[in-house]
Amino acid sequence: MKQKLRVALIGQGFMGRAHSNAWRQAGHFFDLPYEIETQVLCGRNAEGLAKMASTWGWHETSTDWPAVVSRPDVDLVDIAVPNVLHAEMAIAAAAAGKIVLCEKPLAVSSEESARMEAAVRGRPNMVWFNYRRVPAVSLAKRMIDEGRLGRVFHYRAQYLQEWGNDPTRPPNWKTSRAGAGSGVVGDLMTHSLDLALWLNGPLREVMAMQHTFAAGRDIDDATLVMARFANGSLGSFEATRYATGCRNRNAFEIHGERGALGFDLEDLTRLRWFDATEPRDLQAEKKILVGAATHPYAGNFWKLGHVSGYEHTFIAALGDFLGALSRGERFEPGFAEGHRVQLAVRAIQESANLGGWVSIE
Ligand SMILES: NC(=O)c1ccc[n+]([C@@H]2O[C@H](COP(=O)([O-])OP(=O)(O)OC[C@H]3O[C@@H](n4cnc5c(N)ncnc54)[C@H](O)[C@@H]3O)[C@@H](O)[C@H]2O)c1
Incomplete structure (x- = not known):
């Protein structure tokens, strides 16, 4: 039972x-x-x-x-x-x-x-x-762990929305410090930071700029960050609610010595892959339709090409958590990983307030 x-x-x-x-x-x-x-x-x-x-x-x-x-x-x-x-x-x-x-x-x-x-x-x-559980993002993690990128040079993340620019939209808890604590750095960039820490390892230092477009608001409507990772790669992060035309563009690109990966939530069934080890005259970016039998979560959801969506990321997160719970295993991301993201947020806010590079504990 x-x-x-x-x-x-x-x-x-x-x-x-x-x-x-x-x-x-x-x-x-x-x-x-x-x-x-x-x-x-x-x-x-x-x-x-x-x-x-x-x-x-x-x-x-x-x-x-x-x-x-x-x-x-x-x-x-x-x-x-x-x-x-x-x-x-x-x-x-x-x-x-x-x-x-x-x-x-x-x-x-x-x-x-x-x-x-x-x-x-x-x-x-x-x-x-939940975005760790997009099958395409999990596949990216697997490919990185397999060494397919080799040494990483650049990690570029964007989380772009547009609703800040809609004058008909009434303020809500997300647009005040009293409700949200911060603006896009907490709301959107934390997703990008969690993925970056998972896919590319610890951050060493950041330099940030924050901006509020709406009059009278006390939160960041946009945050831009330059970063150095412990593995020597250079990072950039951008989050905004003023990216006209971007509904929910949670995207990253990673450039390594052996290849490059790209993902965009607005096209979430695809993982872009450029294999730089192929003969140069045959090289081209592929758009892998994720869901093949050997891909992450293929056994849980639908057949290849019968695509899964946003809600499946929550189902998969919960499925994985409950599986770990039943085996008595530690689950990631837990509060420890959530705290690690908050330490990065703190450094970003400090840098934006004081100017200059700020190290991350
Ligand atoms: N993982 C994701 O992709 C994702 C997406 C959106 C939001 N979020 C996060 O989820 C959280 C909720 O966001 P949302 O978009 O659902 O907000 P929401 O405004 O749609 O819902 C918030 C809910 O909290 C309830 N609430 C407020 N005060 C309460 C109280 N004292 N007691 C009981 N309930 C109370 C409200 O009644 C409301 O139902 C936030 O932390 C947000 O950052 C995560």
Whole structure:
């Protein structure tokens, strides 16, 4: 008989839906030893909660998160609320002995993320850096680990959105420091930083510039960073909400001595690959359609060419996390990796405020 895993989800917004779907679907695509009980959905709007619970199959609803995180009939707390609330909720859930999953950015400062990491030490935890689980990104990781790029020269990352430039869009928690802690550096660049640290190793130092386009806003609408990695490669990172024409361009390019890789979430089933070891007169960039039998997650989702999408990144993150949980293995990215990203964010903010290069611990 499968072991019951009783889940509480806090958040009834965009990520509340993405996570609800993942909780419903993980057991369909991954062979899990758990019977997942979608026990309680928590938010602030009771009417909306009732509707969402019936759509996504949550047994109960609540508007009282401190009560939810300490319920004895909950094993795992999944946090999908505005950034400034992550620390308090995660630390309370850990203190109540729960498994803790938290959205990115893990925290709004590295002091907070350090406390969060300490609070979950010794118990299973995860940060929803879901883009590691795009099959094309996982394939890039495998190719790098196989040595196909050789020595890396350049790592170039962009996370570009355009909605900052829409005057009809009302401000929300993401556009204030009080709700989000920061602007695009926390919201978008943390995704790029997590991927960079995973794919290309530790960062040594950064030099950054931040800019606010909207009058009266106290967060960065755009952040630009130059960086040096420990492996000697040079990095650049750009995140903005003012890239007209870019809906959600989470992209990177890596240039190595033996080849180059490229990815763009707006074309997420493809991995671009240039093999510089081929005869020069036959060299050309390939666009690999990811999903072939030997590719990551091919056994979980659909046949080659029957493409997977955004929601599968959450399902795969959860499938991998629950697999690791059942085997008693440490999962990545956890709070330790989330904290590592916050240390990079701190250095970026320091550099933008003071000018000059800032080292990363
Ligand atoms: N991994 C990703 O790709 C991704 C994408 C978008 C957002 N996020 C992250 O997910 C988190 C949530 O973002 P979102 O886009 O879902 O925001 P959202 O505004 O759509 O939803 C936030 C939810 O939090 C709830 N909430 C706020 N205060 C609460 C409280 N005190 N108690 C209970 N619930 C409360 C709100 O009711 C709302 O349902 C953020 O940390 C964000 O950075 C991650």
